[in-house]
Amino acid sequence: GSSDSDGESSTTGSDTPSSSAPQSDVKVGMAYDVGGRGDQSFNDSAAAGLDQAVEEFGMTPNESEAEDGEAENAREERLRTFADAGFDPIIAVGFAYAASVGKVAAEYPDVHFAIIDDSSLADVPNVASLVFAEEQGSFLVGAAAALKTQTDHVGFIGGVETPLIQKFQAGYEAGVAAVNPKVKVDVTYLTQVPDFSGFGDPAKGKTAAQGMYDAGADIVYHAAGGSGGGVFEAASESGNLAIGVDSDQYNTADPSVQDVIMTSMLKNVNVAVYEYLKQVNDGSFPTGVTTYDLSVDGVGYSTSGGMIDDITGQLDDYKQQIIDGKITVPTEPK
Amino acid sequence: MSVPATATHAARPAAVAKPRRRLPRWWLVVAFFVILAALSVLEIITGANDLTSSGTVSAMFIATVPIMLAGLGGLWSERAGIVNIGLEGMMILGTWGAGYFGYHYGAWAGVAGAILLGVLGGLVHAVATVIFGVDHIISGVAINIIALGAVQYLASLTFVGLPGGGQTQSPKIPDVQTITVDSLSSNLLDVEKKDLFVVSELAAVLRALVTNLSLLVILAMLLLLLSYWLLWRTPFGLRLRSCGESPVAAESLGVHVLRYKFTAVLVSGGLAGLAGGFLAMVASSNYRDGQTGGRGYIGLAAMIFGNWRPGGLLAGSGLFGYTETLGLRQGGESVHALLLALAALALAMAVWQARQGQQRAAVITGFVALALGALYFAIDEVPGDFTRMTPYVITLLVLAFASQRLRMPTADGQIYRKGSAG
Amino acid sequence: MIGRLTRLMLAISTPVLALVAAFAITSLVLLAAGDPVLDVWDQILSVPETRNLANIIDNATVLYLSGIAVAVGFRMNLFNIGVDGQYRVAAFTAAVVAGEAWLPGYLNTALAIVCAMAVGAIWAGIAGVLRAARGVSEVISTIMLNAIATGLVAYLLRQVAVREEGSNQIGTKQIPEGSRIPNIGLGDGTSSVYGFIIIAAVVGFAFWFVLNRTRFGFDLRATGQSTTAAVASGISVKRMTVTAMLISGAIAGLVGLPILFGDSYTYGSTFQSGLGFAGIAIALLGRNNPIGIALGALLFAYLDEQSNPLQILVGVSPDIVAITQGVIVLTVVISYEIVRRYRQRLEQQQVARALESERGEASNDKAEEVPA
Amino acid sequence: MPTPAPSATEPTSPAPDIAVRLRGIGKRFPGVIANDDINIDVRRGTIHAIVGENGAGKSTLMKILYGVQPPDSGTIEINGQQVSLHSPADAIKVGVGMVFQHFMLADNLTVLENVVLGAEKRHGIGAKARAEIQRISDAYGLGIEPDRLVEDLGVGARQRVEILKVLYRGAQIVILDEPTAVLVPHEVDELFGNLRELKNEGLSVIFISHKLDEVLSVADEITVIRRGTTVKTVDPAGVTARQLAELMVGSELPSPSTEASTVTDHVLLSVEDLSLPNPGGRPLLEDISFKIHRGEILGIAGVEGNGQAELVESIMGMRPGATGRIELDGTDLSDRSTGQRREAGVGYIPEDRHRHGLLLDSPLWENRILGHQTRPPGVRHGLIHRGAAREDTQRIITEYDVRTPGPDVLARALSGGNQQKLIVGREMSSDPILLIAGHPTRGVDVGAQAAIWDHIKRARREGLAVLLISADLDELIGLSDRIEVILRGRLVGSFDPDDVTPEQLGSAMTGAGAPA
Numbered sequence A: 001g002s003s004d005s006d007g008e009s010s011t012t013g014s015d016t017p018s019s020s021a022p023q024s025d026v027k028v029g030m031a032y033d034v035g036g037r038g039d040q041s042f043n044d045s046a047a048a049g050l051d052q053a054v055e056e057f058g059m060t061p062n063e064s065e066a067e068d069g070e071a072e073n074a075r076e077e078r079l080r081t082f083a084d085a086g087f088d089p090i091i092a093v094g095f096a097y098a099a100s101v102g103k104v105a106a107e108y109p110d111v112h113f114a115i116i117d118d119s120s121l122a123d124v125p126n127v128a129s130l131v132f133a134e135e136q137g138s139f140l141v142g143a144a145a146a147l148k149t150q151t152d153h154v155g156f157i158g159g160v161e162t163p164l165i166q167k168f169q170a171g172y173e174a175g176v177a178a179v180n181p182k183v184k185v186d187v188t189y190l191t192q193v194p195d196f197s198g199f200g201d202p203a204k205g206k207t208a209a210q211g212m213y214d215a216g217a218d219i220v221y222h223a224a225g226g227s228g229g230g231v232f233e234a235a236s237e238s239g240n241l242a243i244g245v246d247s248d249q250y251n252t253a254d255p256s257v258q259d260v261i262m263t264s265m266l267k268n269v270n271v272a273v274y275e276y277l278k279q280v281n282d283g284s285f286p287t288g289v290t291t292y293d294l295s296v297d298g299v300g301y302s303t304s305g306g307m308i309d310d311i312t313g314q315l316d317d318y319k320q321q322i323i324d325g326k327i328t329v330p331t332e333p334k
Numbered sequence B: 001m002s003v004p005a006t007a008t009h010a011a012r013p014a015a016v017a018k019p020r021r022r023l024p025r026w027w028l029v030v031a032f033f034v035i036l037a038a039l040s041v042l043e044i045i046t047g048a049n050d051l052t053s054s055g056t057v058s059a060m061f062i063a064t065v066p067i068m069l070a071g072l073g074g075l076w077s078e079r080a081g082i083v084n085i086g087l088e089g090m091m092i093l094g095t096w097g098a099g100y101f102g103y104h105y106g107a108w109a110g111v112a113g114a115i116l117l118g119v120l121g122g123l124v125h126a127v128a129t130v131i132f133g134v135d136h137i138i139s140g141v142a143i144n145i146i147a148l149g150a151v152q153y154l155a156s157l158t159f160v161g162l163p164g165g166g167q168t169q170s171p172k173i174p175d176v177q178t179i180t181v182d183s184l185s186s187n188l189l190d191v192e193k194k195d196l197f198v199v200s201e202l203a204a205v206l207r208a209l210v211t212n213l214s215l216l217v218i219l220a221m222l223l224l225l226l227s228y229w230l231l232w233r234t235p236f237g238l239r240l241r242s243c244g245e246s247p248v249a250a251e252s253l254g255v256h257v258l259r260y261k262f263t264a265v266l267v268s269g270g271l272a273g274l275a276g277g278f279l280a281m282v283a284s285s286n287y288r289d290g291q292t293g294g295r296g297y298i299g300l301a302a303m304i305f306g307n308w309r310p311g312g313l314l315a316g317s318g319l320f321g322y323t324e325t326l327g328l329r330q331g332g333e334s335v336h337a338l339l340l341a342l343a344a345l346a347l348a349m350a351v352w353q354a355r356q357g358q359q360r361a362a363v364i365t366g367f368v369a370l371a372l373g374a375l376y377f378a379i380d381e382v383p384g385d386f387t388r389m390t391p392y393v394i395t396l397l398v399l400a401f402a403s404q405r406l407r408m409p410t411a412d413g414q415i416y417r418k419g420s421a422g
Numbered sequence C: 001m002i003g004r005l006t007r008l009m010l011a012i013s014t015p016v017l018a019l020v021a022a023f024a025i026t027s028l029v030l031l032a033a034g035d036p037v038l039d040v041w042d043q044i045l046s047v048p049e050t051r052n053l054a055n056i057i058d059n060a061t062v063l064y065l066s067g068i069a070v071a072v073g074f075r076m077n078l079f080n081i082g083v084d085g086q087y088r089v090a091a092f093t094a095a096v097v098a099g100e101a102w103l104p105g106y107l108n109t110a111l112a113i114v115c116a117m118a119v120g121a122i123w124a125g126i127a128g129v130l131r132a133a134r135g136v137s138e139v140i141s142t143i144m145l146n147a148i149a150t151g152l153v154a155y156l157l158r159q160v161a162v163r164e165e166g167s168n169q170i171g172t173k174q175i176p177e178g179s180r181i182p183n184i185g186l187g188d189g190t191s192s193v194y195g196f197i198i199i200a201a202v203v204g205f206a207f208w209f210v211l212n213r214t215r216f217g218f219d220l221r222a223t224g225q226s227t228t229a230a231v232a233s234g235i236s237v238k239r240m241t242v243t244a245m246l247i248s249g250a251i252a253g254l255v256g257l258p259i260l261f262g263d264s265y266t267y268g269s270t271f272q273s274g275l276g277f278a279g280i281a282i283a284l285l286g287r288n289n290p291i292g293i294a295l296g297a298l299l300f301a302y303l304d305e306q307s308n309p310l311q312i313l314v315g316v317s318p319d320i321v322a323i324t325q326g327v328i329v330l331t332v333v334i335s336y337e338i339v340r341r342y343r344q345r346l347e348q349q350q351v352a353r354a355l356e357s358e359r360g361e362a363s364n365d366k367a368e369e370v371p372a
Numbered sequence D: 001m002p003t004p005a006p007s008a009t010e011p012t013s014p015a016p017d018i019a020v021r022l023r024g025i026g027k028r029f030p031g032v033i034a035n036d037d038i039n040i041d042v043r044r045g046t047i048h049a050i051v052g053e054n055g056a057g058k059s060t061l062m063k064i065l066y067g068v069q070p071p072d073s074g075t076i077e078i079n080g081q082q083v084s085l086h087s088p089a090d091a092i093k094v095g096v097g098m099v100f101q102h103f104m105l106a107d108n109l110t111v112l113e114n115v116v117l118g119a120e121k122r123h124g125i126g127a128k129a130r131a132e133i134q135r136i137s138d139a140y141g142l143g144i145e146p147d148r149l150v151e152d153l154g155v156g157a158r159q160r161v162e163i164l165k166v167l168y169r170g171a172q173i174v175i176l177d178e179p180t181a182v183l184v185p186h187e188v189d190e191l192f193g194n195l196r197e198l199k200n201e202g203l204s205v206i207f208i209s210h211k212l213d214e215v216l217s218v219a220d221e222i223t224v225i226r227r228g229t230t231v232k233t234v235d236p237a238g239v240t241a242r243q244l245a246e247l248m249v250g251s252e253l254p255s256p257s258t259e260a261s262t263v264t265d266h267v268l269l270s271v272e273d274l275s276l277p278n279p280g281g282r283p284l285l286e287d288i289s290f291k292i293h294r295g296e297i298l299g300i301a302g303v304e305g306n307g308q309a310e311l312v313e314s315i316m317g318m319r320p321g322a323t324g325r326i327e328l329d330g331t332d333l334s335d336r337s338t339g340q341r342r343e344a345g346v347g348y349i350p351e352d353r354h355r356h357g358l359l360l361d362s363p364l365w366e367n368r369i370l371g372h373q374t375r376p377p378g379v380r381h382g383l384i385h386r387g388a389a390r391e392d393t394q395r396i397i398t399e400y401d402v403r404t405p406g407p408d409v410l411a412r413a414l415s416g417g418n419q420q421k422l423i424v425g426r427e428m429s430s431d432p433i434l435l436i437a438g439h440p441t442r443g444v445d446v447g448a449q450a451a452i453w454d455h456i457k458r459a460r461r462e463g464l465a466v467l468l469i470s471a472d473l474d475e476l477i478g479l480s481d482r483i484e485v486i487l488r489g490r491l492v493g494s495f496d497p498d499d500v501t502p503e504q505l506g507s508a509m510t511g512a513g514a515p516a
Ligand SMILES: Nc1ncnc2c1ncn2[C@@H]1O[C@H](COP(=O)(O)OP(=O)(O)OP(=O)(O)O)[C@@H](O)[C@H]1O
Pocket: C371, D029, D030, D032, D033, D034, D052, D053, D054, D055, D056, D057, D058, D059, D060, D061, D101, D413, D414, D415, D416, D417, D443, D445
């Protein structure tokens, strides 16, 4: 468990003396969402940001992850335990922590908190909200899909039907429509809350994707965490394409399915975490909402594999329009 | 677990033998074609083409097998009189076993590992229930809790740091061979595309059988047949079943009851483990935390649905796998079509009930039929939330309408202690 | 037959034996994994702070209700796996009703609670009716109904959901201040436990009283023991089946409410799940007896509370907690069995001695053999 | 296996014709001494009967001889060889076979499966086995169909299946624990015929029964057990049933003889056109009509499985689908629930006490409440009154001489005879006006039998109507004021007990004879 991940992060940390990196007395508490470090998804991305900061600034990290379907007071207790153990700042990964952070931040006014994927605590002085414009990134990969589809038929697979994942869907659909309104978009969610197995059931992901490909879709975008592996397999078995999510999955996914990953929607949680910690290291605890959108490359798309090199021009064009506000991307599906 | 549905009926039946001949073999073939024809008609009426596409069929295999194997595990242990709620846990153990051994030693080692881990789970259950005579459900529930914690714990120890591995998932693991007969496959595809009545459906099924058919699917079916043969056609099976029907009688005839129960539970665990392995290796391609998603319980349900018999189990898990697949693939359309089918079935049922003179039942069923029909015409796609309910709702409806002459093994779930004969 | 002291010793030895065994097994796991065994136990066995105590009691309250709901079924040989679905449907209903606040203050609360119980009862009642009228095994139907509940609630939730600015969560309307159930302070000023605990206690007592002191309870237990005997004694088994499921469901309907009225004030995507399955383990651990269930719930809650410190302060994966919980369930029942056998052997030896003394016969002490 | 007790005589090379020699057998259960220093010799080629009260230790002894339970002390010799039997398997190996008192059959398996179970090595489980079973069945005229589900068999047939099981294994020593308890005369005669054949083939038979004249008629030697120890072994030629009974219980051998008729013309129970359809089969009951008057005992005679159970359960309202009219003292019960019928004043002594009469795992005082949940003393205003229930149970225990430590023991721990006395006591306690008694003395020892008979007679004197079902024709003839014979679900003849012999009844029951 985290004993090992500790080991990991501290090794990255303990490399530093040899490379005579600066030491910092900042102790960072990292409260992951279900899955924690190594979920091949956004927890991992956050962890990457942490590791980078630890390496550069020599901070002392400690990690803890949520249990599936745990009690609210378990989340609160996680944050309190960090606070009591002298950790400051404490980073809560995932919107599930919103309520707990709100409550605990009030109990510990001198401790600084950061929460990812939630900005409902915008005006709490000791809380920094790190949110992303997933819909913007999704818009671009949607556009890419619409530009690349041979069959004018693409698909979207969401892991669990939550407002967050619906943002991905909304942006994707908008992006497709922007290029060619006639392109059909199939949408499937694998499970419903509180059944979060949709983020970890590749079998379901594969079946759903296979269904879309059989129905004529030739590109499927997944925002389904661990179930995405199934989507990629379905793509490679049926000789179609898929779009990854969160990180550049072309590099993280198994080599056998690399060549079907046309692009990935990048949600740079690692950047957010790193930059937050950087400021902390510089002695200022940011508060309020920081939105990571296209303008700051908080979200984006990947080009590894060179499958979309021919359309990057158009995509960057869309990107610019979004940044300039010429296009406003919806955050909720129609 | 629970008193058999028949138990409310008192007293032994009088000396007249009730007609209880089971249907002859050829009947299965007929049923198969009837179903195909029905679906074919349904497709033509509703235009929901995914109902019997080869894609659906092969996905259905994948969805069915884990449930079927888990149910088969349940069948083994309950036939020997041991209720096994722990199937889910043993399945979970199996997924990790497949992940670990599969990654390090190759596909078939993964299969072996899955079975091995399942057997370990079975061992715990066997020791608790058979040797210590602990309540079967307690032990099973405990195993489910332990297994979940154990695999997460193990995963964090074994998969962290491996390429593509982490505490919630293993690296990609190799899959066992799959069979594809390209020429046949493509030809059949043409036939399938032609939308010929029944022929195309048949082609779809055949195509699924010759396209990327995993050896494990075949193995699973063989295991089902083997189990049937072992349990109903050999002395071993007779003894094992007798331990579930009347352990005292068995012991009074020199059968080592506890030994058979123990064996049965181990086999049960192995099968459940294999079910988990299948999920990890065939249905997907790595161990994933929470991968089983309650399929162990579904397997249990499928076994009860199948009246503790292999054939019924296959039907139960097949029905579930099929409807789940439909819901996941092009749910909106396919499930919408199913509404019509259900309406028709209910209507037929109502008529039959009326014939039987069960007026009240007939009225209720008829009403259900109307409601379903109305719903079908009211909407033209079923919203996603409900397509995902399909397998559960259908199972429930089928059970509610099919008259229940379930007959669980008489001594199922009872704690047996040596020497209680007489 | 055997002396009061021995009896007491035996009674005590059971839980002790169980805990020691669980302790040993868990330690072995930790050793095998190379985790710091001593630190782990040091943490687990350290006296919890008032704050943690409050959490433990709160979670125990919820688990307790769940355990009781399951136990009602078990007492009649009905296996209600569906508490999980029942409490979610019910909690959602209560959240909506209370959120709409058609009635003022506590009337609103009362109405919500009643609705929750009603909905829970109906959801379980479906299984009951199917069992009674169509002979459908409640094991299947409740499993299916759990899944259906998930889809249904998810759908309805999205219909009624309110989503505050900037949040990625959806939930029902917040329950107005006046309708919330005040928590009970634990004296240290900050910590407090759900006021709902009182209702839970009442439920526990009612469960005990109805089952052991009323005719209805007798009928229920009789049916659970022998359907045939129940029928012959004039009990309508079908009616009992439905009634038992209704009651079980009604209690299940209460499971989520302490959280709803004492903490979250809304039903949303992060509402605690899986309580029904925990309830099964706890009901069995407590042998379907209200006191036992209370102890079981406390034990589970206590261990759950350890998972954060274990991770953060000791650096051990919290999964060890789950393992320990499962192991304890097993060791408890197994040690019950061991003690039972030992006791039986003891009694036999006593019979033997009685015989000798009364016969004044020479050594005739061969009572070792147990009729297993 | 403990070392043999010093009390047990060392294997003195026994006479060659001794098949079984038991020496100093002792067995204890929690709180009970079932067997204590039992010594028995069974000669080869003889029928050796063992008699004793309920709970005397007969079944236990036999279970020991059959390896089901290990003795605490003592030695067993089979054909001169001392053996230690750890399981029935061992016993079967040395040629011992046993027919248990409570049938050892798996209802949901076929006759074939039940028979070959554990002996598959002999003829497999297929055609050969079927043939062999058919052969034995024909050889002894058992009339067994191998492929019937045991569930569908009547008691008699089940009994014969049990015997077939033993023969199929080629046993040399056959134990029969109360085989006749459930049989009607001609079945008993057939059974005895079979036993004599076995005997002539050189087999040894150990035979347990509570029916002493049977014992006298069939046995070559009789061993009496009292309180778990052997009292005496006697030669049937030299003793009368009365003497035997005195050896057993030290009490008089009762005979069920009616006193002066107390029949009135006030009809208490009237049953009209009672039918019970059987989906997919011949109706279980067809147009049954009869009346029972105050102070009258109506006996129903019939071969097991001809609808007696169904008749009783239909009257009790336990059979959905039963049609016809049932009136109790003028009030129509036809569409009342079982509970309401009980409240209306029906007392019910069920045929199968374990299935319908008791909560085996509940204390006696709770069993006192069972079936009387709506009435004091056990229940008042929907609340259980433990105190009152315990008291009343204690009263029953004393009045009906139930042998048990007290109201708080589990029903399971009582021997069947005592379980039965408890049930009778319970049903009489809520002053019913109709008493339905199914095989009230089945498997009950002579002492208890007498007691139960007395209670039934008292009920009659007190003006109850009694419906008595029994396979024991002497009991029927002795107690009844009128006897109806039931055959294939119909009443086929009415007899006056004063001028009918068991034989006549027996033939009427099998459809052979016409009513007198
Ligand atoms: N397994 C057991 N556990 C506890 N007590 C037992 C057990 N078996 C028998 N007994 C007790 O041992 C005594 C002898 O029982 P046993 O069955 O041998 O009597 P029996 O002679 O067969 O009586 P019956 O004539 O009713 O058959 C009884 O008091 C009975 O309660």
